[in-house]
Amino acid sequence: MTRRVTQMDVARRAGVSRATVSNVITNRSGGNVPITEETRRRVLEAVEELGYQPHAAARTLRSGLTHTIGLLVPDAGNPHFWGVVRGVEAVTREHGYQLVLAFTALEPERERESLRALAQQRMDGLILLLTYPGRLAHELAALRLQGGAIVTFGGVLAGKDAVVQCYGQGSAQLMAHLLGLGHRRIGFIHGVARRALGAERLLVYRRALRSAGLPAEDDLVVHCGPTLEDGLAGALRLLDLTPRPTAIVGVNDLMAMGALQAAAQRGLSVPRDLSVAGFDDIDLAPYLVPPLTTVRAGSEEIGRQAARLLFQRIQDPGLPIQRIDMPAHLVIRGSTGPCPP
Amino acid sequence: MTRRVTQMDVARRAGVSRATVSNVITNRSGGNVPITEETRRRVLEAVEELGYQPHAAARTLRSGLTHTIGLLVPDAGNPHFWGVVRGVEAVTREHGYQLVLAFTALEPERERESLRALAQQRMDGLILLLTYPGRLAHELAALRLQGGAIVTFGGVLAGKDAVVQCYGQGSAQLMAHLLGLGHRRIGFIHGVARRALGAERLLVYRRALRSAGLPAEDDLVVHCGPTLEDGLAGALRLLDLTPRPTAIVGVNDLMAMGALQAAAQRGLSVPRDLSVAGFDDIDLAPYLVPPLTTVRAGSEEIGRQAARLLFQRIQDPGLPIQRIDMPAHLVIRGSTGPCPP
DNA sequence: TTGAAAGCGGTACCAG
DNA sequence: CTGGTACCGCTTTCAA
Numbered sequence: 001m002t003r004r005v006t007q008m009d010v011a012r013r014a015g016v017s018r019a020t021v022s023n024v025i026t027n028r029s030g031g032n033v034p035i036t037e038e039t040r041r042r043v044l045e046a047v048e049e050l051g052y053q054p055h056a057a058a059r060t061l062r063s064g065l066t067h068t069i070g071l072l073v074p075d076a077g078n079p080h081f082w083g084v085v086r087g088v089e090a091v092t093r094e095h096g097y098q099l100v101l102a103f104t105a106l107e108p109e110r111e112r113e114s115l116r117a118l119a120q121q122r123m124d125g126l127i128l129l130l131t132y133p134g135r136l137a138h139e140l141a142a143l144r145l146q147g148g149a150i151v152t153f154g155g156v157l158a159g160k161d162a163v164v165q166c167y168g169q170g171s172a173q174l175m176a177h178l179l180g181l182g183h184r185r186i187g188f189i190h191g192v193a194r195r196a197l198g199a200e201r202l203l204v205y206r207r208a209l210r211s212a213g214l215p216a217e218d219d220l221v222v223h224c225g226p227t228l229e230d231g232l233a234g235a236l237r238l239l240d241l242t243p244r245p246t247a248i249v250g251v252n253d254l255m256a257m258g259a260l261q262a263a264a265q266r267g268l269s270v271p272r273d274l275s276v277a278g279f280d281d282i283d284l285a286p287y288l289v290p291p292l293t294t295v296r297a298g299s300e301e302i303g304r305q306a307a308r309l310l311f312q313r314i315q316d317p318g319l320p321i322q323r324i325d326m327p328a329h330l331v332i333r334g335s336t337g338p339c340p341p
Numbered sequence: 342m343t344r345r346v347t348q349m350d351v352a353r354r355a356g357v358s359r360a361t362v363s364n365v366i367t368n369r370s371g372g373n374v375p376i377t378e379e380t381r382r383r384v385l386e387a388v389e390e391l392g393y394q395p396h397a398a399a400r401t402l403r404s405g406l407t408h409t410i411g412l413l414v415p416d417a418g419n420p421h422f423w424g425v426v427r428g429v430e431a432v433t434r435e436h437g438y439q440l441v442l443a444f445t446a447l448e449p450e451r452e453r454e455s456l457r458a459l460a461q462q463r464m465d466g467l468i469l470l471l472t473y474p475g476r477l478a479h480e481l482a483a484l485r486l487q488g489g490a491i492v493t494f495g496g497v498l499a500g501k502d503a504v505v506q507c508y509g510q511g512s513a514q515l516m517a518h519l520l521g522l523g524h525r526r527i528g529f530i531h532g533v534a535r536r537a538l539g540a541e542r543l544l545v546y547r548r549a550l551r552s553a554g555l556p557a558e559d560d561l562v563v564h565c566g567p568t569l570e571d572g573l574a575g576a577l578r579l580l581d582l583t584p585r586p587t588a589i590v591g592v593n594d595l596m597a598m599g600a601l602q603a604a605a606q607r608g609l610s611v612p613r614d615l616s617v618a619g620f621d622d623i624d625l626a627p628y629l630v631p632p633l634t635t636v637r638a639g640s641e642e643i644g645r646q647a648a649r650l651l652f653q654r655i656q657d658p659g660l661p662i663q664r665i666d667m668p669a670h671l672v673i674r675g676s677t678g679p680c681p682p
Numbered sequence: 683t684t685g686a687a688a689g690c691g692g693t694a695c696c697a698g
Numbered sequence: 699c700t701g702g703t704a705c706c707g708c709t710t711t712c713a714a
Contacts, residue, residue, distance in 0.1 A: 006690095006691060006692085016701085018616055019693080019700070020701075022694085023694095023700085055692070057398040057399075057462075057691080058692040058693090059635045062691080063707085080450075105435075122398065123397060261630060281417065288602075289602060347708090349707080356688075361684060363710085364710095377684090399708040402690045402706090403708095576707095689708105689711105690707105691706105693706090697701085697703105698699105
């Protein structure tokens with residue numbers, strides 16, 4: 001392997017000093033350091049001929065800027081988060097930044113680990129999709145990351161910008177929709193890594209039932225893990241209840257898919273025999289059979305907002321802390337219908 | 342923001358020199374540089390107290406190692422690639438490496454751009470999921486990346502390790518399965534970013550039909566874009582043919598989902614009226630309604646193999662070039678059934 | 683067993 | 699407008 005091409009090589013070849021090369025490359029000519037068109041051309045030519053690529057680490061060391069942001073993703077198995085990643089990536093690229101991904105697999109230990117790794121990279125910013133906000137706050141303090149630009153989602157950290165999914169209103173709309181269709185026995189699959197997650201959705205579900213004068217039956221709420229498999233198992237449990245619920249709400253679309261699958265396995269037709277709804281409106285939701293009724297905040301939009309917030313803070317650290325609420329609304333598709341007689 | 346804690350601070354606090362701190366931290370004590378237990382303890386204590394985090398860029402600049410690998414992903418909208426990412430990430434983490442992701446959105450221009458960015462980071466290794474292998478080979482040469490550890494998937498680059506998805510046998514199995522079920526009019530949705538992609542699957546499809554003595558009808562092959570939407574449109578086109586095909590094969594599971602959706606929209610029951618099958622066996626495939634018959638190579642396993650290959654090469658650049666063939670086999674689920682009379 | 687010092691490849695200041 | 703040069707924070711060789 002031949003030696004790496006450095007700035008020095010370019011300088012020699014163009015017959016100028018390293019400083020000049022640097023100035024040309026970082027395009028400082030537009031600003032306070034003017035450069036002859038001729039010099040500029042020669043440098044660029046040399047760069048081209050030698051195939052020179054500036055060394056990011058050296059640049060970072062000197063400038064303190066990495067042009068990289070880190071993204072902590074809880075669950076690589078949930079399409080919702082892919083959507084968020086896509087949104088983040090789009091904005092990141094617009095800004096000419098790199099994206100470093102770390103997955104936590106919903107485990108607190110790995111959340112900690114990943115955060116530490118991200119800290120060592122001295123990223124210009126971090127977007128944290130949180131599962132365990134409490135622990136993380138502690139960890140962040142220990143890592144002296146306080147100064148850095150950080151945007152969270154899935155939990156609010158004191159003194160940090162945040163994007164918040166507001167599922168309250170959407171949940172209420174969904175419950176009104178189902179009750180309006182005549183459903184009285186509505187099951188809920190609470191498939192999450194940690195009990196506190198999705199609490200708002202569950203709360204609104206319970207409140208809506210109470211308001212409708214329906215008894216709160218513990219059987220109708222199934223707590224289970226966050227995977228599709230868990231969701232399927234949970235849904236089967238609900239379907240084996242007597243009397244059987246006529247509608248099932250999943251805490252997210254993955255759980256709703258579990259319910260769709262469970263219905264098929266029990267020979268039930270959706271929405272004729274059973275209505276199913278979820279949250280998130282993952283990409284695939286409109287393409288499921290039947291298309292899934294769900295509450296949408298917009299995964300990709302969430303990612304975009306988070307990234308925008310982050311870049312705002314990177315550009316101006318003095319800005320007041322912001323919190324962006326992402327409203328969610330009901331999207332009615334084919335998986336919900338009138339309560340069977 | 343208080344000044345960053347540096348190695349120097351730790352050294353002062355522990356009453357030793359910077360070199361000693363470095364030796365302790367990189368754990369060179371196990372090797373050739375022995376260190377007193379006492380010194381070691383004092384250093385570690387100081388690290389803890391000050392919350393010292395080594396500066397990755399400085400480390401990289403000096404050592405030439407980034408402990409980072411780059412992963413180029415064609416399409417953030419295809420679950421198959423997310424499986425691959427998960428596999429790569431798992432192995433990467435086992436090795437204590439960071440993962441930098443770049444998406445190309447299937448556009449050659451962005452593939453180029455991303456590659457350049459990855460090159461500037463001087464990653465220890467690159468895993469490239471290719472869409473345009475031809476162009477990329479050229480680009481790689483221009484970037485003088487030849488020396489680096491690179492593993493490709495989705496195309497083979499001269500002198501580089503590669504993981505290859507061998508869909509030939511699986512395709513044949515799938516066609517035999519469908520023909521065995523009595524299907525004679527079998528549609529194919531070729532939804533890809535570039536015609537040459539998925540060529541093997543299409544080839545085997547055509548060959549199987551020919552071997553069965555069936556006429557090659559151009560109508561039965563729909564070429565379209567790579568999104569779910571494209572797939573749906575393509576499938577609708579197939580279903581509107583007369584006589585209607587009794588089975589549809591998607592070039593991947595996304596296209597198959599499009600076919601599932603199209604069937605529902607036309608009031609057809611799968612598999613009673615129409616059989617549907619795909620390729621890749623994405624996570625969700627078993628949970629679709631009906632569960633999808635597909636040809637599986639194992640997305641996550643592909644990622645893992647690619648990463649393993651990469652780390653092997655990083656550890657020993659002298660190794661002969663390897664090529665890992667990932668065999669694929671048919672997974673029969675509920676979406677395929679006997680040809681309707 | 684520990685310390686001193688020379689870079690790694692850039693950037694940014696200041697002098698010419 | 700361009701060149702010299704002092705760093706950024708760490709690793710690594712060599713001496714003590």
